[in-house]
Structures are given as C-alpha cells and as structure tokens.
Amino acid sequence: MSTEVLIPRLAVIGVGLIGGSLARALKRAQVVGEVVGCGRNVEQLERAVALGVIDRYTDDPAAAVAGADMVVVGTPVSAMRAVFGAIRDHLAPHAVLTDVGSAKGCVVADAEAVFGTLPERFVPGHPVAGTEKSGVEASFAELFERRRVILTPHVESAAEAVDRVRAMWQATGAEVVEMGIRHHDEVLAATSHLPHVLAYTVVDTLASMDDRAEIFRFAAGGFRDFTRISSSDPAMWRDICLANRECLVEVIDEYIGTLTRLREALARGDERTVFETFRRAKHARDNFYRE
Amino acid sequence: MSTEVLIPRLAVIGVGLIGGSLARALKRAQVVGEVVGCGRNVEQLERAVALGVIDRYTDDPAAAVAGADMVVVGTPVSAMRAVFGAIRDHLAPHAVLTDVGSAKGCVVADAEAVFGTLPERFVPGHPVAGTEKSGVEASFAELFERRRVILTPHVESAAEAVDRVRAMWQATGAEVVEMGIRHHDEVLAATSHLPHVLAYTVVDTLASMDDRAEIFRFAAGGFRDFTRISSSDPAMWRDICLANRECLVEVIDEYIGTLTRLREALARGDERTVFETFRRAKHARDNFYRE
Ligand SMILES: NC(=O)c1ccc[n+]([C@@H]2O[C@H](COP(=O)([O-])OP(=O)(O)OC[C@H]3O[C@@H](n4cnc5c(N)ncnc54)[C@H](OP(=O)(O)O)[C@@H]3O)[C@@H](O)[C@H]2O)c1
Ligand SMILES: NC(=O)c1ccc[n+]([C@@H]2O[C@H](COP(=O)([O-])OP(=O)(O)OC[C@H]3O[C@@H](n4cnc5c(N)ncnc54)[C@H](OP(=O)(O)O)[C@@H]3O)[C@@H](O)[C@H]2O)c1
Known part of the structure; x- marks a missing residue:
C-alpha cells in the first residue's frame, strides 16, 4: 500500500501548516506523484519548494488544478468561496475536490453558491489536528498521525470520491471518520x-x-x-x-x-x-x- | 552559601507536592539539617522517608514543630487554621513560621484568629509553581527553579524572619518578591x-x-x-x-x-x-x- 501511487497529481491550494503537512505526509508515504502548490505569496511558495513540500507552484488556482487528480483547498475558510470560483471551470472531470476547513456548513454553502449544485466529486473534510503555529515553515509530516480526520460527505458525494479522500488521509497515519455536516x-x-x-x-x-x-x-x-x-x-x-x-x-x-x-x-x-x-x-x- | 546550614531543623506540615518539593530542594542545596515531616496519612509519610524527602515523621503537628527552627505549613489552605491551633503552644521562641497557601488573606485571617495577634515570626508565602499532580510522589527538587515565590509579610512580621524565609526559597532556585496581602x-x-x-x-x-x-x-x-x-x-x-x-x-x-x-x-x-x-x-x- 505504501508504495502505490494513490494520487498521480495533487494540487494543494493554500500551502500552510495544514496543506504543507498533508503534502509532506503523502510524500513520505510515497503515495503521491507530483505536488503542485498554489498561494498568493510567491516567496512562501518558493520556500515550500526549497523545503521539499511541493514540487512546483503557481499563484493561479485555475492553473494549479489543471490535470490534478486530487485538489485540496487548504486556505482559511474565508478564502474558499473565491478559490472555488477560480477553479470551477478548470477541474479535470475525474478530479476529486476536498478541503480542510475547520467549519463545514459554511464551506458547503460556499461550494453550493459557486457550483450551483454540490459536485459529486466534492468531499468536505477536516483534519482534527493542528498547532498554534501557521505557515509552511511550521508544517511537518507527522501532524496527522493517530489524529482524526472527519469527512462530511453531502448527499450527492460519490462513494468512490469519498473512498479516495479517505485513502489519502489514511496514508498520513490518520483515522478517518464520517459525520453529518451540522453535527x-x-x-x-x-x-x-x-x-x-x-x-x-x-x-x-x-x-x-x-x-x-x-x-x-x-x-x-x-x-x-x-x-x-x-x-x-x-x-x-x-x-x-x-x-x-x-x-x-x-x-x-x-x-x-x-x-x-x-x-x-x-x-x-x-x-x-x-x-x-x-x-x-x-x-x-x-x-x-x-x- | 550552598553548604551553609540555613535551617538546622525544618518541620514540614503537609508533605505533598509543594512541601515535598521544598524539602527536596533544600536537601539538594545542602542548606538544611534535619527535616521532620507531618501529615495524617502514615503510609504517605513512610513513602516520603523512603524517597529521602524527609528524615523522620510524626502525625502530631505539636511534636513536629518541637525544636524546629523553621516551620512550613504545606497543607491545603482549609486545614491551616487547625494546624495553627495545634502548633501554637509548641513553637520554639526563635522558630520562623511560614506557609505555602495559594491564597493569603484567608491564611492571615486564620493565623490572627488562632494567635490573637499575628506573630512577629510569621511570614506568609506562596511559591508560584506547581503541576496538576498531587502528593509526595509528584514532588521534585527542581519545581521552584527560576519560579517566583511571593512573600506577603504583615505589618508585624520581623525583618529578620522575612530574611530567613527569603533565604530558604532562594536556596531552591526561586526568585523571591514581596507583595501586599490583598494585592x-x-x-x-x-x-x-x-x-x-x-x-x-x-x-x-x-x-x-x-x-x-x-x-x-x-x-x-x-x-x-x-x-x-x-x-x-x-x-x-x-x-x-x-x-x-x-x-x-x-x-x-x-x-x-x-x-x-x-x-x-x-x-x-x-x-x-x-x-x-x-x-x-x-x-x-x-x-x-x-x-
Ligand atoms: N491550524 C489548525 O489548527 C487547523 C486545524 C485543522 C484545520 N485547519 C484549517 O486549515 C486551513 C488552513 O489553516 P492553516 O493552519 O494551515 O493556516 P496557514 O498556515 O495560515 O495556511 C493557509 C495558507 O493559505 C494560503 N492562502 C490564504 N488565502 C489564500 C487565497 N485566497 N488563495 C490561495 N491561498 C491562500 C496562505 O498563503 P498565502 O498567504 O501566500 O496565500 C497559506 O499558505 C483553514 O481553513 C483552517 O480552518 C486549521
Ligand atoms: N499544587 C499547586 O499547584 C500549588 C502551588 C502553590 C501553592 N500550593 C499550595 O500548597 C498547599 C499544598 O498543595 P499541594 O499541591 O502540595 O497538595 P498535596 O500534594 O495534596 O499536599 C498536601 C499535603 O497536606 C497534607 N495534609 C492535608 N491535610 C492535613 C492536615 N489537616 N494536617 C496535616 N497535613 C495535612 C496531605 O497529607 P495527608 O492527607 O496525609 O494529611 C498532603 O501531604 C496548598 O495550600 C496549596 O494551596 C499549591
């Protein structure tokens, strides 16, 4: 399992503590091919490349998701609606979209507002792990080990997409559980x-x-x-x-x-x-x- | 300084986390002669002897303070009035009395109630250090290192008694400050x-x-x-x-x-x-x- 490439191309939009730690953990587990990072601050993204967290970067979310098999939105929750809007017309048909936001009702509402109806291949998620630090410098591969990741699939989420997001988080050492959005x-x-x-x-x-x-x-x-x-x-x-x-x-x-x-x-x-x-x-x- | 015996005989009434850590720290600094422990639970006191925290024990506070140069009350604050009552007529004339209670107004009021007027050689104190653990098993000599100990001398406290209590705490590695009781x-x-x-x-x-x-x-x-x-x-x-x-x-x-x-x-x-x-x-x- 640990040498099977689950995700040939991963796009991480928001390469901070959480997005960066996820990328590190997936690289360590050797389950990811290429990791494309995206953010607004190019210096931070260069730092992320230098740290080996991502392989390349762009500051354009649309370009970041092109050809990606899995898209993880790791920005603050307030930025997610804009990110969804920027990537909406650029996701590959088979791409799975997920996020790491600490609140889920608002993210689902934002996705609904942008996409019209919730995409089948959108699986909201939340890794219950973190520190008081921020930014890619603070990220580390072990952050999710033995921690819980909560997935809150909506009614239209495809089972296969949920499985892919679950497998991704399991590869980081996390325990994945499902829960209703409101709960x-x-x-x-x-x-x-x-x-x-x-x-x-x-x-x-x-x-x-x-x-x-x-x-x-x-x-x-x-x-x-x-x-x-x-x-x-x-x-x-x-x-x-x-x-x-x-x-x-x-x-x-x-x-x-x-x-x-x-x-x-x-x-x-x-x-x-x-x-x-x-x-x-x-x-x-x-x-x-x-x- | 560290080999001068500041306190030939120390009585610790209440050999728990704080009282035990104080005894350990003073022994480590070699500034204390004999340490007499006192409590209600004989098993705990035997444990304290076995751990080398105290040299001998009694469950009678009056006996514990006989001939002691320094008496430290390390019980919960609710027990202090009864302890003061039990030792009142047995303190040596030169003995300095102090306590480690986390609140000071009540301890001073208890002392006043028991002694009539506040004894000159009574110096209320509070080491601002602790852990969430209790009991002598949790005590350790380093607890007060670089921590603050607050002394709240009352108007009648003799300067020489205050000096002795200050020197005792300084020997544990603490920084000693003085403050008003209410403050x-x-x-x-x-x-x-x-x-x-x-x-x-x-x-x-x-x-x-x-x-x-x-x-x-x-x-x-x-x-x-x-x-x-x-x-x-x-x-x-x-x-x-x-x-x-x-x-x-x-x-x-x-x-x-x-x-x-x-x-x-x-x-x-x-x-x-x-x-x-x-x-x-x-x-x-x-x-x-x-x-
Ligand atoms: N920290 C925790 O304890 C914790 C735990 C679980 C989940 N979460 C969730 O994880 C998400 C990220 O938190 P974090 O702790 O990783 O924060 P972080 O370290 O500050 O990372 C956020 C990243 O998002 C980027 N970003 C911000 N606005 C953006 C935008 N409009 N477009 C693209 N990228 C943008 C930032 O880079 P630029 O400034 O360069 O754009 C930064 O790299 C949040 O949704 C949070 O709720 C956090
Ligand atoms: N823990 C902290 O964080 C902290 C910090 C600063 C100051 N303080 C103060 O330090 C004092 C002791 O706290 P601690 O954390 O050391 O508690 P602890 O570990 O529970 O120790 C209290 C000791 O007092 C003894 N004791 C209780 N009632 C007694 C009585 N009537 N006569 C004689 N001995 C009695 C107990 O033994 P027996 O049950 O065997 O009698 C026990 O050894 C309290 O006044 C507290 O406010 C605590």
Missing part, C-alpha cells in the same frame, strides 16, 4: 472553537487590567499551557469562529450558564457545588486522556 | 484561580453534553494543553477558590463581561471586534513568553 459543526464548536474563544478572552481580560505588566509575571505553571492556543493566528480563528458562529454562540451561551452557576456557588460559599463541578471535570478529563 | 490575592485570582475555574467549567460543560463520549474523541491538539489544569486536585482547588472567593468572583465577573462582548460580536458578525480581541490576546501572550 460536525456542533461538536467542533464545543471541542475546539469554544476553547480558542476562552483562551483568547482570558488573556485579553488579563491584558486589559491596570497592572497587566505585573499580572503576567505571576502567571503560574499551568498558565502557559492553558493559554497556548491564544497564540494561534487571529485572522484564521476570526474566520473559523464567524464561519461557525451559529453553533459557537450556542455553546458559548451554555458555557456562560455553567460559569455563572459556579460563580454563584462561590459567592454563597457552596463548597459542595464547587467541589462537584471540579471533580466531574477532573474525572472526565482523566478518563479521556489517562495520562 | 497578592487579586493578582493570583486573575492569573491562576480564574484559569483553573475556566478549565474546570469548560470540561464540565463538554462532559454534560448529550454526545459527551463522542465530544472528547474530537478534541483537537490544543485541547489537551488547554484543559491540563482541570486534572488538578478538586478538593485543593475548591479550598483555594473559596478561600479567595471575594477576589475571584470579581475577576470572573470581569471575564464574563469580556466573553459576553465577544459573543455579541460573533452574533452580529462583527469581524473587526473578533479579530481585535484575538489579536490583542495573541500579542500579549507572545510578548510575554516569546517562544
């Missing part, structure tokens, strides 16, 4: 988008305090880990949070409810509620990670 | 107690969702770090949060304000506010850690 957006709002919002807002709260210079000096051991995700690219996370805002606002409201109940328990000195909340959380996390 | 509690509410509350409540929110088994499976890379502090001991953190609840509730309210403003910005699709909040936070954190 994906609800689950990720809770497990990924909410934590990012909380990390950003807690750092922003501290940074706006009078004695902020001092405040950060006394951040204890756990603070560095707790706030790591707030070093993620703010433009990318603005896009993700807005793209998934319906689900995200819902889970923020749920969260504010939990936090307000704990605040009330603290204010009235209710030891039991405070303890039970903390205990349940520790139990759930320890159970999950068993570290 | 300490405000700063730590923001940098430590609030993050713990947020981590516990976000995990609890997720754990109470219908599809919780699935939810955790899709937690992405950053989630593990983000929630690490919610694996901390729930009883200890209940104690800390309640002990510092006045300052903590205040900063929780401030935080809910920030989060609510972000939620409104998301709901109305206000890209600029979302971006600016995230950007400010990333900037503040990156500036602080420069990693």
